[in-house]
Amino acid sequence: AQSVTQLGSHVSVSEGALVLLRCNYSSSVPPYLFWYVQYPNQGLQLLLKYTTGATLVKGINGFEAEFKKSETSFHLTKPSAHMSDAAEYFCAVSARDNYGQNFVFGPGTRLSVLP
Amino acid sequence: KAGVTQTPRYLIKTRGQQVTLSCSPISGHRSVSWYQQTPGQGLQFLFEYFSETQRNKGNFPGRFSGRQFSNSRSEMNVSTLELGDSALYLCASSLGTGGSMSSGNTIYFGEGSWLTVV
Numbered sequence: 001a002q003s004v005t006q007l008g009s010h011v012s013v014s015e016g017a018l019v020l021l022r023c024n025y026s027s028s029v030p031p032y033l034f035w036y037v038q039y040p041n042q043g044l045q046l047l048l049k050y051t052t053g054a055t056l057v058k059g060i061n062g063f064e065a066e067f068k069k070s071e072t073s074f075h076l077t078k079p080s081a082h083m084s085d086a087a088e089y090f091c092a093v094s095a096r097d098n099y100g101q102n103f104v105f106g107p108g109t110r111l112s113v114l115p
Numbered sequence: 116k117a118g119v120t121q122t123p124r125y126l127i128k129t130r131g132q133q134v135t136l137s138c139s140p141i142s143g144h145r146s147v148s149w150y151q152q153t154p155g156q157g158l159q160f161l162f163e164y165f166s167e168t169q170r171n172k173g174n175f176p177g178r179f180s181g182r183q184f185s186n187s188r189s190e191m192n193v194s195t196l197e198l199g200d201s202a203l204y205l206c207a208s209s210l211g212t213g214g215s216m217s218s219g220n221t222i223y224f225g226e227g228s229w230l231t232v233v
Contacts, residue, residue: 043224
């Protein structure tokens, strides 16, 4: 079965600083990888996804992520944090397991942006 | 274009009761999936429906069930509620030709239904 780990349940950065949210996955088959953002009292919104092709994926709001198969990682970055980026971020993997096609979320990382 | 709509947004139930949550997908989307979000367990996949058929299922007990109608609207039901079922239940839809996850299709989430079991 696949799994997802996100290093750091809470990350704080200063406004204008680099954002780096870490995601590592395990999967016995090539997965699809996703990053979602959740603002308070709202559902999830897709930031970006990797399915096939180019390993550097650009998403909305200036975010991007790079799929590194050798490191089983899919870290999310943004060059300059904005106050509006404060939210919870979820990495997710979709892959086939014994139960069929499953979709597993990581535990989430709460991003705080300090003025 | 209307997004994914979930009803009710908030509800309180008593242990032992059953609850039905409703989800209307984005127009034209045929795949609907359900997720449970709790502080302790995080986000967990419940099941996915496409063309009225359950395509994938997560590791939840049989008390959790769902169905999809011909208009792609979906309901999920939890019977014999337990305190631990208190959670945010999220519905998501996608175009999907055979199950959104298998093709990596983008899924769009509703705002969720907050269930409190007392």
